[in-house]
Amino acid sequence: MTKIKSLNDLRAIKASVEAKMNLRERSDAPEKLVQVKVAMATCGIASGAKAIMDFMVNELDKRQIPAVVSQTGCMGYCFAEPTIEVTVPGKEPIVFGYVNEKKADQIIEKYIKNGELVEGIIPVNYESIESK
Amino acid sequence: MKDLSLHILDIMQNSLAAGAKLIDVEIAENKTENIYTICINDNGKGMSAHMLSKVTDPFFTTRTTRKVGLGIPLLKENAERTGGKFEISSLQGEGTVIKATFVMNHFDRQPLGDIAGVIVLTAASNPAVRIKYVHSTCSGSYTFDTSEIMGVLGNTPVNNAEIISFLKEMINDNLENINYTTG
Numbered sequence: 001m002t003k004i005k006s007l008n009d010l011r012a013i014k015a016s017v018e019a020k021m022n023l024r025e026r027s028d029a030p031e032k033l034v035q036v037k038v039a040m041a042t043c044g045i046a047s048g049a050k051a052i053m054d055f056m057v058n059e060l061d062k063r064q065i066p067a068v069v070s071q072t073g074c075m076g077y078c079f080a081e082p083t084i085e086v087t088v089p090g091k092e093p094i095v096f097g098y099v100n101e102k103k104a105d106q107i108i109e110k111y112i113k114n115g116e117l118v119e120g121i122i123p124v125n126y127e128s129i130e131s132k
Numbered sequence: 133m134k135d136l137s138l139h140i141l142d143i144m145q146n147s148l149a150a151g152a153k154l155i156d157v158e159i160a161e162n163k164t165e166n167i168y169t170i171c172i173n174d175n176g177k178g179m180s181a182h183m184l185s186k187v188t189d190p191f192f193t194t195r196t197t198r199k200v201g202l203g204i205p206l207l208k209e210n211a212e213r214t215g216g217k218f219e220i221s222s223l224q225g226e227g228t229v230i231k232a233t234f235v236m237n238h239f240d241r242q243p244l245g246d247i248a249g250v251i252v253l254t255a256a257s258n259p260a261v262r263i264k265y266v267h268s269t270c271s272g273s274y275t276f277d278t279s280e281i282m283g284v285l286g287n288t289p290v291n292n293a294e295i296i297s298f299l300k301e302m303i304n305d306n307l308e309n310i311n312y313t314t315g
């Protein structure tokens with residue numbers, strides 16, 4: 001039987017992650033990282049928000065983009081779920097709706113990497129989620 | 133909801149919105165009695181008796197962004213459809229307990245789904261909240277407790293992709309070790 005992973009293995013992973021973490025990530029300055037918030041209320045979850053969050057966590061890492069992906073509450077765009085809010089350092093947050101894996105891929109390649117806009121932006125009188 | 137883990141994700145979001153600092157998720161598989169139980173317990177702000185009486189009504193929510201609440205009525209409906217039951221209790225200032233019981237081998241019982249992902253992604257997004265997940269089967273039980281994880285990680289962020297992926301594997305290994313039911 002293969003060995004079951006344990007907290008001891010976590011110690012090893014922690015050491016390797018720390019060795020790899022660059023100064024930018026280590027500098028305790030989350031505003032320097034790309035931030036992705038995935039709306040995780042009932043409508044979002046029912047429309048696939050959890051899979052989109054998995055995709056973002058995995059793909060941003062694979063494509064070596066320093067980022068923080070997190071869950072957030074309802075943004076009020078039930079009609080457009082799954083929705084995600086993307087904040088690129090130095091720019092205003094932007095909300096994308098009807099996100100599937102294909103669109104999430106474009107958001108990374110076009111918007112996050114090159115600043116190009118992608119179809120499906122929800123600009124409606126938008127306030128950041130924190131102020132809801 | 134496609135699977136039970138997504139219901140759990142949804143119910144945990146309610147706990148987080150209620151300011152919980154501790155969320156306990158318990159899944160118990162009882163094959164002998166053919167009962168599958170999910171219990172979610174939080175120490176958030178709780179609900180008044182009035183609110184509690186309305187919360188299983190799909191047209192009730194305190195949120196202002198949408199007029200209907202959905203999460204709790206959906207879970208109740210899915211549990212009851214299998215011949216199981218749904219219980220909720222809450223005390224203002226104390227917290228809330230939700231218990232959904234399913235008839236385990238019923239055709240309409242949804243599969244569990246990616247519970248490891250749900251627990252780990254929620255923990256990674258809410259490092260200040262202690263999340264405890266206990267899963268028991270007739271072969272044994274496994275406890276995942278973020279207070280232990282944070283103890284090991286110290287200042288290393290739990291929302292790091294490599295750590296997220298490790299923690300998911302660790303949970304999945306341990307669930308397989310107790311022969312949990314995936315379907």
Ligand SMILES: Nc1ncnc2c1ncn2[C@@H]1O[C@H](COP(=O)(O)OP(=O)(O)O)[C@@H](O)[C@H]1O
Nearest residue numbers: 146147150176178193194195201202203204228
């Ligand atoms: N764990 C909890 N603690 C405190 N209040 C809760 C909790 N769960 C649900 N509620 C209350 O019940 C309401 C309905 O919940 P729910 O059915 O999930 O719909 P929604 O979250 O979309 O409003 C919530 O808006 C909230 O006021």
Ligand SMILES: [Mg+2]
Nearest residue numbers: 042142146203
């Ligand atoms: Mg809810």
